[in-house]
Amino acid sequence: MKQRCAVLGIGQTHHAAKRGDLSMSGLVREAALRALDDAGMTFDEIDAVVMGKAPDFFEGVMTPELYLADALGAAGKPVFRVHTAGSVGGSTAIFATHLVTSGIHKRVLTLAWEKQSESNAMWALSPKYPFSPPTTAGAGGYFAPFVRAYIEFTGAPEHIGWQVAYKDRIHALKNPYAHLQMPEITIDMVKNSPVLWDPIRYLETCPSSDGAGAMILVSEDVAEASGKKVAWVHGTANRTEAILYPRRNQVLPQAGSDCAKALYKEAGITDPKREIDTAEIYVPFAWFEPMWLENIGLADANDGWKMVDSGDTMLGGRQPINPSGGVLSSNPIGASGMLRFLEAAHQVRGTAGEHQVEGAKKALGHAYGGGSQYFAMWIVGAEKP
Amino acid sequence: MSEATKAVVKDVTTMASPVSLKFRARAGKDLSRFLRGMKERRIVGRVCPSCNYVYVPPRGACPTCGCPMGDERVLPETGTITTFCIVNIPFEGQKLKPPYVCASVLLDGADVALFHLVGGCDVNEVRMGMRVRAEWVDEADAELSLETIRYFVPTGEPDRPLAQIREHI
Numbered sequence: 001m002k003q004r005c006a007v008l009g010i011g012q013t014h015h016a017a018k019r020g021d022l023s024m025s026g027l028v029r030e031a032a033l034r035a036l037d038d039a040g041m042t043f044d045e046i047d048a049v050v051m052g053k054a055p056d057f058f059e060g061v062m063t064p065e066l067y068l069a070d071a072l073g074a075a076g077k078p079v080f081r082v083h084t085a086g087s088v089g090g091s092t093a094i095f096a097t098h099l100v101t102s103g104i105h106k107r108v109l110t111l112a113w114e115k116q117s118e119s120n121a122m123w124a125l126s127p128k129y130p131f132s133p134p135t136t137a138g139a140g141g142y143f144a145p146f147v148r149a150y151i152e153f154t155g156a157p158e159h160i161g162w163q164v165a166y167k168d169r170i171h172a173l174k175n176p177y178a179h180l181q182m183p184e185i186t187i188d189m190v191k192n193s194p195v196l197w198d199p200i201r202y203l204e205t206c207p208s209s210d211g212a213g214a215m216i217l218v219s220e221d222v223a224e225a226s227g228k229k230v231a232w233v234h235g236t237a238n239r240t241e242a243i244l245y246p247r248r249n250q251v252l253p254q255a256g257s258d259c260a261k262a263l264y265k266e267a268g269i270t271d272p273k274r275e276i277d278t279a280e281i282y283v284p285f286a287w288f289e290p291m292w293l294e295n296i297g298l299a300d301a302n303d304g305w306k307m308v309d310s311g312d313t314m315l316g317g318r319q320p321i322n323p324s325g326g327v328l329s330s331n332p333i334g335a336s337g338m339l340r341f342l343e344a345a346h347q348v349r350g351t352a353g354e355h356q357v358e359g360a361k362k363a364l365g366h367a368y369g370g371g372s373q374y375f376a377m378w379i380v381g382a383e384k385p
Numbered sequence: 386m387s388e389a390t391k392a393v394v395k396d397v398t399t400m401a402s403p404v405s406l407k408f409r410a411r412a413g414k415d416l417s418r419f420l421r422g423m424k425e426r427r428i429v430g431r432v433c434p435s436c437n438y439v440y441v442p443p444r445g446a447c448p449t450c451g452c453p454m455g456d457e458r459v460l461p462e463t464g465t466i467t468t469f470c471i472v473n474i475p476f477e478g479q480k481l482k483p484p485y486v487c488a489s490v491l492l493d494g495a496d497v498a499l500f501h502l503v504g505g506c507d508v509n510e511v512r513m514g515m516r517v518r519a520e521w522v523d524e525a526d527a528e529l530s531l532e533t534i535r536y537f538v539p540t541g542e543p544d545r546p547l548a549q550i551r552e553h554i
């Protein structure tokens with residue numbers, strides 16, 4: 001019989017282009033200690049640690065989870081590493097959730113991180129593959145063709161991308177942990193920024209960040225004994241698809257929509273457009289907001305951009321998307337999914353601070369990775385499921 | 386550290402240590418057959434005996450059905466650009482000088498698009514639906530590589546309607 005699982009503690013680092021003041025150990029520890037402090041716990045009380053990050057070659061340190069166990073008080077405890085490319089922060093939280101819902105552990109520390117300043121992800125994502133022409137050009141080079149297809153097939157006007165980029169940077173001003181703090185941001189600045197990977201502009205692109213996010217996930221009895229306000233996990237889902245097969249829809253991947261359907265079923269949600277108060281979704285390039293809104297059923301087909309255009313996705317709108325500023329404002333790659341999940345938990349606990357969505361009762365966290373292949377999502381609620 | 390050294394050396398907090406990895410890649414049986422075709426400046430795809438989709442470059446097994454791939458099929462050197470990106474950004478290790486175009490090219494008769502370069506026209510002339518053909522390197526320069534196709538160039542034929550390429554981006 002499945003046990004209930006709750007988010008008792010939440011912590012994250014101050015994300016920045018370079019956290020030169022911290023080693024990788026120090027970075028994960030900063031997030032973990034904040035989560036423990038939030039939960040009113042110490043490392044001694046933790047049963048197991050589940051951590052994740054994107055590919056090791058992003059920093060050039062192999063299997064860092066082994067030596068990081070010390071910094072996380074995990075010596076002698078079960079330690080697990082999850083790896084599902086950019087979606088890893090989400091999958092890591094889901095794996096940790098299952099350790100609690102299965103009754104194996106009662107108090108699990110889960111965290112994810114990336115220290116991008118220690119290497120060069122643009123270089124790492126632009127390999128010259130053997131026997132092939134040099135067509136790789138970072139994540140933007142991979143995703144730009146699908147953004148172009150979305151724009152072409154939906155007839156979305158150009159300003160939708162500018163608007164998402166502007167909105168998330170305005171949201172980030174309300175989040176003290178966000179990397180980009182751009183009080184001077186305007187739509188015109190986005191519009192006039194250089195086109196890096198046509199049709200994607202510089203300011204429609206996420207930054208490269210150092211950062212970590214952590215949560216303490218606990219069983220129902222531990223949550224209740226704490227006397228604290230928690231976020232209850234209502235559902236989790238992962239789905240994966242191959243990178244290349246005939247008639248694959250890379251704009252709206254089947255794995256993404258299947259994942260959302262499975263998630264809503266588990267969480268008992270029949271009308272996600274109305275029942276979900278806010279969502280933190282993985283938007284590394286502005287146009288992915290309308291694309292994912294359609295993919296996960298928060299907007300109808302071809303209507304994602306209209307939802308953006310109407311202002312519904314702004315804080316104060318009908319269904320605010322990425323009130324924390326999202327990936328467009330902080331992108332410690334491996335941690336980005338974890339940040340989406342923990343920000344969703346903040347919202348339903350009512351602890352999001354200035355970027356709190358008033359009265360949020362149910363929130364969705366979303367992450368994707370690879371060539372839009374790996375999806376991880378959860379729904380958390382203020383009440384028990 | 387002596388007081389004199391301290392005076393001139395700032396605190397060292399990080400050290401850059403570039404790493405490199407040399408490797409030899411083996412193409413394997415199925416890709417090797419395709420690459421031998423490239424060296425002869427021919428595009429050799431393969432047909433899945435179960436779903437009849439034509440793959441190029443061919444795989445050992447069909448990713449849709451899981452069965453071993455069937456007969457070879459020589460494909461024409463013409464196709465359609467289904468979507469593309471203009472790369473304007475410079476980056477470390479880049480082989481080409483921006484701006485340049487990377488595109489999904491659906492060869493006539495194939496069921497998966499090939500990701501390759503587009504040349505022979507201004508980057509701003511490239512369109513979704515544009516008809517292109519392979520521009521080969523000289524016979525003497527032909528290699529066991531997709532780079533034996535230098536890039537795809539416009540044929541000048543009318544564009545294919547977007548409705549026909551929608552499923553192949």
Ligand SMILES: [Zn+2]
Nearest residue numbers: 433436447450
């Ligand atoms: Zn097949």
